Amino acid sequence: MAEKLALVGIGKIARDQHIPAINANPDWSLAAAVSRHAGVDGIDHFQDIDALLENRPDITVVSLAIPPQPRFDYAAKALRAGKHVMLEKPPGQSLAECFTLEQMAKEHGVTLFATWHSRHADNVPALKAFLAERTLKRLKITWKEDVRRWHPGQEWIWEPGGMGVFDPGINALSILTEILPYPVHLTGATLEFPENRATPIAANLDFADPTGAEMSAVFDWRQEGPQTWDIDIETDRGCAKLSLGGERLEIEGAPATQGANHEYANLYARMAELVKTGRSDVDLSPMIHVCDAFSLGRRLTTDAFHF
Template structure:
């Protein structure tokens, strides 16, 4: 491909700033069509973002001759369906994370990618963000020595939309749509990046439960995991604490020190060794998916390789399935 002309299936909130505008800011890339089942909202999005075409039918967008690559930005429950339809139509696919609701759906998508030869990418954009690449650099250069273990802590209070108080229901806490709850949504980013930095996780187990009964999905999870390298990991995720208990931090503990950082809330990286403390503050770009989209466009043009593919993206779902017993 020379010019990558994108069509978005599901031009909702995630596409407003994180991704949608980035397609027009990457060389050899353009956003030429969008689709949403609500025709009025699709037309509004197209007008506000100067997109030439809009649809309220996915097949119409997929079969648009001006579209040669598809971005599936719907909730996970429809990822497999739309991605498979697009690949069978001969168009590469970039799909939101988590890749799908479970490992089986991910494998079905990857199988069609192999059968059709159509590339499949997943929006684990932290693999391309400068903030997270700095973390990887610090680990790769042995600043804190040999990694002994990883610890993830995430405590959040319920948001209004999760309590049914927002303008629209939150699909993230509806297992039929999301595949699980907020653990599925957020831990997928964490496990994907941990494997990017430390290599494959060979074993993981845990437990997840619904303690507070605020919604259908589980609201707490605990996990233990082991990397093939021998590094151990532990994690806890609780989404029903009060605001005073709010905490989101991940730590790499090594033979020479410790590296602490946040996946979602702050732009800090703190490195503690016997020589002192070093702090790094690397803000995210305006469109957080733009660096990864640029690499995907280069991949489609034969100029490089994307660090996030269907094969790597499916791993997060597999690990979460192991932990939750799904």
């Protein structure tokens, strides 16, 4: 029998990704939506999480596709009510919030899934397998996109907790922490803050690799035209390039392997597996790198940003 699921937050990412993935998976039944401004045809609509929990006790799973700032309160209420919870990335606005939610899920015997959709891109597993058999020499992340295209008018991303350019940048970090056979740590960063904003619009990161490889990342939210989501890799036995955020992979000069956009379908398949087996999945390693960037980063002021 399909699990009854409530989707909280009916914005662009919910309509583009969450709803199609839920409806395509027989393990799920989209039973309710929670949003102050929008609903989904054919299902119950509630203004807040309290109304959902009061009126639909039959719903067993809550998926949160809202900005990180209010997410903790919503997740905590759902966990306390005995609901399984799925968190859109980033899982919270602070590590402490995430640790608290993880402990709450254990105490209430329910599943908590901190999702990283870019890890589930089609060609990430192949790149992970490639690196497992080689010695890394150089890794360069280039993640540049147009904030006006992907977050039109969304002021929350520029507020504390919204993460600024790390909202997309954390996708690259989720791939990095998945494909490497060992952990790495940040050694330094420069963060460019628009003079009228509280979060950065660009960032340059440097990492320490235990094998001595050169490793860095460039994030920028000012790129117009074609968008860039690339990871370039050099090893002792050939090179690889992951592009389109993980949909395309070229290894050792071979023609690129082209995937499709299955990330959210894979997320909901993973959530179904976790619920069935009574487990949680809360890997916070990508967010640790972001927090370290804010801690170690040198702040630079750049031109004001306006939508």
